[in-house]
Amino acid sequence: MAESTEHTITREEVAHLADLARIDLSDAELDHLAPQLSVILESIASIQGVAGDDVPPTSHTLPLTNVYRDDVVRPGLTAEEALSGAPEVEQQRFKVPRILGEEQ
Amino acid sequence: MSPTSADKRTAAELAAALGAGETSSVEITRAHLDRIAVVDGEVHAFLEVDAEGALRDAAASDERRAAGATYGPLDGVPVAVKDVLATRGLPTTCGSRILEGWVPPYDATVVARLRAGGLPILGKTNMDEFAMGSSTEHSAYGPTHNPWDLDRIPGGSGGGSAAAVAAYEAPFAIGTDTGGSIRQPGAVTGTVGVKPTYGGVSRYGLVSLANSLDQAGPVTRSVLDAALLHEVIGGHDPLDSTSIAQPLPALVDAVRRGADGDLTGVRIGVVKELGGEGYQAGVLARFEESVELMTKAGAEVVEVSCPHFVHALATYYLILPAEASSNLARFDAMRYGLRVTPDDSEKGVPPSAEDVMRATREAGFGDEVKRRIILGTYALSSGYYDAYYGQAQKVRTLVTRDFEAAFEQADVLVSPTAPTTAFTIGEKVDDPLAMYLNDLATIPANLSGVPGISGPSGLADEDGLPAGVQILAPAMADDRVYRVGAALESLLVQEWGGRLLDQAPPLVEEGVQRSSRNQGAPS
Numbered sequence: 001m002a003e004s005t006e007h008t009i010t011r012e013e014v015a016h017l018a019d020l021a022r023i024d025l026s027d028a029e030l031d032h033l034a035p036q037l038s039v040i041l042e043s044i045a046s047i048q049g050v051a052g053d054d055v056p057p058t059s060h061t062l063p064l065t066n067v068y069r070d071d072v073v074r075p076g077l078t079a080e081e082a083l084s085g086a087p088e089v090e091q092q093r094f095k096v097p098r099i100l101g102e103e104q
Numbered sequence: 105m106s107p108t109s110a111d112k113r114t115a116a117e118l119a120a121a122l123g124a125g126e127t128s129s130v131e132i133t134r135a136h137l138d139r140i141a142v143v144d145g146e147v148h149a150f151l152e153v154d155a156e157g158a159l160r161d162a163a164a165s166d167e168r169r170a171a172g173a174t175y176g177p178l179d180g181v182p183v184a185v186k187d188v189l190a191t192r193g194l195p196t197t198c199g200s201r202i203l204e205g206w207v208p209p210y211d212a213t214v215v216a217r218l219r220a221g222g223l224p225i226l227g228k229t230n231m232d233e234f235a236m237g238s239s240t241e242h243s244a245y246g247p248t249h250n251p252w253d254l255d256r257i258p259g260g261s262g263g264g265s266a267a268a269v270a271a272y273e274a275p276f277a278i279g280t281d282t283g284g285s286i287r288q289p290g291a292v293t294g295t296v297g298v299k300p301t302y303g304g305v306s307r308y309g310l311v312s313l314a315n316s317l318d319q320a321g322p323v324t325r326s327v328l329d330a331a332l333l334h335e336v337i338g339g340h341d342p343l344d345s346t347s348i349a350q351p352l353p354a355l356v357d358a359v360r361r362g363a364d365g366d367l368t369g370v371r372i373g374v375v376k377e378l379g380g381e382g383y384q385a386g387v388l389a390r391f392e393e394s395v396e397l398m399t400k401a402g403a404e405v406v407e408v409s410c411p412h413f414v415h416a417l418a419t420y421y422l423i424l425p426a427e428a429s430s431n432l433a434r435f436d437a438m439r440y441g442l443r444v445t446p447d448d449s450e451k452g453v454p455p456s457a458e459d460v461m462r463a464t465r466e467a468g469f470g471d472e473v474k475r476r477i478i479l480g481t482y483a484l485s486s487g488y489y490d491a492y493y494g495q496a497q498k499v500r501t502l503v504t505r506d507f508e509a510a511f512e513q514a515d516v517l518v519s520p521t522a523p524t525t526a527f528t529i530g531e532k533v534d535d536p537l538a539m540y541l542n543d544l545a546t547i548p549a550n551l552s553g554v555p556g557i558s559g560p561s562g563l564a565d566e567d568g569l570p571a572g573v574q575i576l577a578p579a580m581a582d583d584r585v586y587r588v589g590a591a592l593e594s595l596l597v598q599e600w601g602g603r604l605l606d607q608a609p610p611l612v613e614e615g616v617q618r619s620s621r622n623q624g625a626p627s
Contacts (some may be wrong), residue, residue: 013552014478016302017478017485018474021477022458022461023465023466023469023474023477023478024463024466029471029474032471033475033478034128036475036536037411037478037482040475040479041539042420042538043537044421044491045418047415047419047422047495048491050499051495051498051499051502055498055499055501056498056501057494057498058109058497058498058501058504059554060346061302061316061504061579062302062346062553063117064305064346067345076520081207081209085206085208085440087208087438087443088443088485094439096457097445097454097455097456097457097459098457100456101455
């Protein structure tokens with residue numbers, strides 16, 4: 001197969017993917033990661049065409065069924081415990097940076 | 105016992121000594137803490153040692169025993185826990201800066217069961233960041249060193265647990281195995297590791313890497329210890345919706361049945377695709393000797409073919425990053441963990457939550473984690489989904505079908521656990537593909553959820569380092585891996601005249617500690 005060269009990830013694509021994944025990659029990291037990811041991708045692209053359309057996908061090895069339990073009160077974390085690892089707390093709540101843009 | 109001499113007794117032997125009143129849990133626990141104090145500067149198996157908590161729990165165990173009210177067969181035997189399992193009141197970092205200093209407000213079910221069984225927890229063991237790696241070099245807190253040769257890797261991601269057990273810092277430990285992270289470290293440190301059937305041990309409180317693959321299990325020096333520990337942590341857990349609602353098979357009984365070394369009537373399948381090219385000669389030689397020993401002990405050996413196993417690595421490196429990119433989205437700097445607030449001088453407005461997320465994840469995640477998150481994000485992107493992730497899910501079906509066909513012909517499947525012995529620290533740390541190849545033989549079991557054990561098969565001629573043999577069985581037939589594992593162990597111990605670990609060079613000679621190594625992060 002001579003089509004292996006198409007499985008590359010460009011520096012721009014890595015920057016876009018990092019943006020989607022909410023990671024601020026530095027320029028040096030982009031330079032470093034793009035060729036590494038291309039090498040990995042080229043290697044794993046070999047699975048294309050291995051399974052025909054008639055093969056069902058496996059997302060999980062167990063037959064998963066919804067699990068219900070009775071809706072009864074049981075002990076849980078206190079508010080203090082739940083907030084114990086929070087970077088910032090205010091009035092027994094997680095305090096977060098602004099979530100809206102200026103124009104919103 | 106002098107502080108520098110190791111307590112080499114297995115957990116089963118320690119439990120027997122406790123039962124006979126020959127020793128106390130406090131004495132045993134203190135001996136292991138002393139050993140940690142002496143050797144862990146060199147080995148760096150632990151990220152956190154909880155001497156106070158362990159001794160308190162040991163004292164409570166001794167009181168229970170005096171009152172004739174022990175919690176179970178391992179009450180009072182101390183254990184180490186991989187730092188990916190939540191421990192109430194004890195820091196849990198997953199080897200990552202993003203969770204540095206995080207103290208969980210609850211216990212993972214595995215940890216709760218250790219406590220309910222009366223096992224004092226010595227501390228938390230080192231690991232590749234979020235269990236991504238095969239060498240423990242991707243830990244943000246510096247690598248763990250292989251007790252057989254301190255310049256070499258102890259395997260990964262659970263190198264800390266395996267090294268702690270191999271260095272006699274703990275009688276046994278808990279690990280987790282997503283693509284081989286219990287079995288491969290076991291192989292390269294001369295210890296025993298078991299990946300249970302997926303769903304056989306609760307994942308509640310286990311920080312997810314790839315939730316359809318992750319499974320916690322025992323890391324020990326003997327097959328019997330693994331079964332004892334597995335019976336403490338295993339079984340249905342209503343807090344984990346993927347936990348199997350069936351009782352565990354009788355594992356300790358299976359070990360006792362296998363211990364006489366008789367394998368008459370057992371069909372052993374040698375997987376054609378897990379061997380040959382890419383495997384070190386000494387690893388293959390020891391594997392073949394193990395197969396020969398099992399044949400002499402009455403096993404019927406057949407060669408089986410699992411043609412899709414050659415695609416297992418590629419399948420894994422699509423499914424794992426896809427699941428990891430989703431699972432690690434929870435590290436968003438809002439509710440726990442690191443929060444980095446970027447410099448906002450350019451914009452003149454305070455940074456938004458998204459700005460904080462980006463800066464935190466950039467600062468808090470290491471290279472390998474970033475690689476896999478980006479790869480997973482790519483594999484799940486529209487336009488690529490069918491070609492990569494969708495295809496990987498289909499090949500996963502084919503791998504499972506291969507297992508099903510193979511288990512028609514054989515009761516268990518065997519292969520070398522890892523293709524090579526321990527490599528040198530630094531050798532592969534920036535070559536992701538070379539690193540991934542370590543898990544060639546272990547990954548198929550995770551893709552299909554079947555149980556597997558790795559035990560030592562001997563020392564490779566080339567380098568005198570331990571090699572491992574892997575035994576796999578169908579889902580929920582964990583007892584089979586224990587029975588055959590115990591049989592092979594007793595045949596090999598007979599050959600060697602003791603455990604393989606007895607041949608490991610001493611870490612501390614004449615009470616003189618070697619100079620402490622630089623444990624700085626490699627990158």
